[in-house]
Amino acid sequence: MGAMKSSADATMAASRALLGHVARSLQGALEHVTLPQYRALVVLAAAGPQRMGALADTLGVHPSTLTRTVERLVAGDFVTREAAPDNRREVVIALAPAGEALVADAMARRRDSVAATLERLSPDEREAVRRGMELYAAAAEEPGAPDLLTLGM
Amino acid sequence: MGAMKSSADATMAASRALLGHVARSLQGALEHVTLPQYRALVVLAAAGPQRMGALADTLGVHPSTLTRTVERLVAGDFVTREAAPDNRREVVIALAPAGEALVADAMARRRDSVAATLERLSPDEREAVRRGMELYAAAAEEPGAPDLLTLGM
DNA sequence: TGCAACAGTTGCACCCTAGCAAGTATTGGA
DNA sequence: TCCAATACTTGCTAGGGTGCAACTGTTGCA
Numbered sequence: 001m002g003a004m005k006s007s008a009d010a011t012m013a014a015s016r017a018l019l020g021h022v023a024r025s026l027q028g029a030l031e032h033v034t035l036p037q038y039r040a041l042v043v044l045a046a047a048g049p050q051r052m053g054a055l056a057d058t059l060g061v062h063p064s065t066l067t068r069t070v071e072r073l074v075a076g077d078f079v080t081r082e083a084a085p086d087n088r089r090e091v092v093i094a095l096a097p098a099g100e101a102l103v104a105d106a107m108a109r110r111r112d113s114v115a116a117t118l119e120r121l122s123p124d125e126r127e128a129v130r131r132g133m134e135l136y137a138a139a140a141e142e143p144g145a146p147d148l149l150t151l152g153m
Numbered sequence: 154m155g156a157m158k159s160s161a162d163a164t165m166a167a168s169r170a171l172l173g174h175v176a177r178s179l180q181g182a183l184e185h186v187t188l189p190q191y192r193a194l195v196v197l198a199a200a201g202p203q204r205m206g207a208l209a210d211t212l213g214v215h216p217s218t219l220t221r222t223v224e225r226l227v228a229g230d231f232v233t234r235e236a237a238p239d240n241r242r243e244v245v246i247a248l249a250p251a252g253e254a255l256v257a258d259a260m261a262r263r264r265d266s267v268a269a270t271l272e273r274l275s276p277d278e279r280e281a282v283r284r285g286m287e288l289y290a291a292a293a294e295e296p297g298a299p300d301l302l303t304l305g306m
Numbered sequence: 307t308g309c310a311a312c313a314g315t316t317g318c319a320c321c322c323t324a325g326c327a328a329g330t331a332t333t334g335g336a
Numbered sequence: 337t338c339c340a341a342t343a344c345t346t347g348c349t350a351g352g353g354t355g356c357a358a359c360t361g362t363t364g365c366a
């Protein structure tokens with residue numbers, strides 16, 4: 001009876017903790033770029049260099065909106081923008097080192113805080129966490145890219 | 154050796170799944186209010202009616218910024234704003250029904266999608282998830298309010 | 307009573323996102 | 337070769353968020 005409820009409660013509690021990790025990991029990045037800008041960096045980090053059109057589609061924004069966003073990211077040296085080699089009307093955006101670092105750092109910070117949390121557990125407990133998390137991740141539908149992007153992944 | 158790493162990996166994977174739930178649960182709310190506005194609603198839902206000053210402190214924004222934000226929330230009937238009964242220079246903000254519903258709906262949707270995921274597991278597996286999640290939540294430092302607020306909780 | 311501290315609001319300036327419409331350059335096919 | 341489709345940019349408009357400084361009303365103490 002209460003079995004479902006209590007696992008749901010526990011999962012919600014854990015989700016708050018995990019959310020905290022994500023949020024903190026984002027905090028640093030958001031001092032340098034806005035959330036929409038960061039979302040663009042995340043897409044580039046995940047999918048590699050992109051044409052403007054493809055990027056706009058993935059982000060779900062109007063091409064003209066992306067033009068300005070990219071403009072700012074270029075100004076901040078987070079991405080590069082150059083004409084495609086084979087097609088001069090296409091523009092390819094790629095992560096610049098600073099942009100790469102921004103995303104990588106956030107990822108690393110997130111992973112570190114998860115690891116730090118796990119470190120407080122005994123090996124047995126850690127194993128229990130691993131199994132629980134694995135089961136949950138397997139049971140969950142893979143969240144779509146657009147979903148994750150809402151929160152900057 | 155790899156024990157820590159694999160639990161960390163599993164946890165990161167689960168965190169992506171949970172993030173997906175959170176993001177989807179927020180999607181509906183963000184069609185009606187902006188993220189900063191939603192953050193205010195979350196604080197009010199969690200801590201009850203607040204003075205402007207207290208709310209601004211919690212949200213970490215300038216009082217004048219909060220004035221406009223609240224202005225918009227009042228216009229949308231998401232909150233009420235009235236002078237404190239005992240002190241006429243203080244202004245108390247409280248959730249209006251629509252605001253309450255907005256937050257409650259997001260919470261409910263999130264909980265539903267977690268429950269739906271758990272439903273795909275056997276009772277034994279569910280129990281393993283419960284235990285893992287509980288252990289993780291207990292080991293994690295309680296994420297501070299400001300952290301959670303970054304992502305709209 | 308009067309004045310300083312307090313709680314919010316308003317004016318101002320600035321930046322960012324966002325979409326639409328029009329414009330430009332490029333490409334590819336008729 | 338020429339014209340339409342494509343890919344992106346630019347001009348325009350609008351709405352938010354944000355902080356600072358100045359202002360208003362209120363309170364509380366000397």
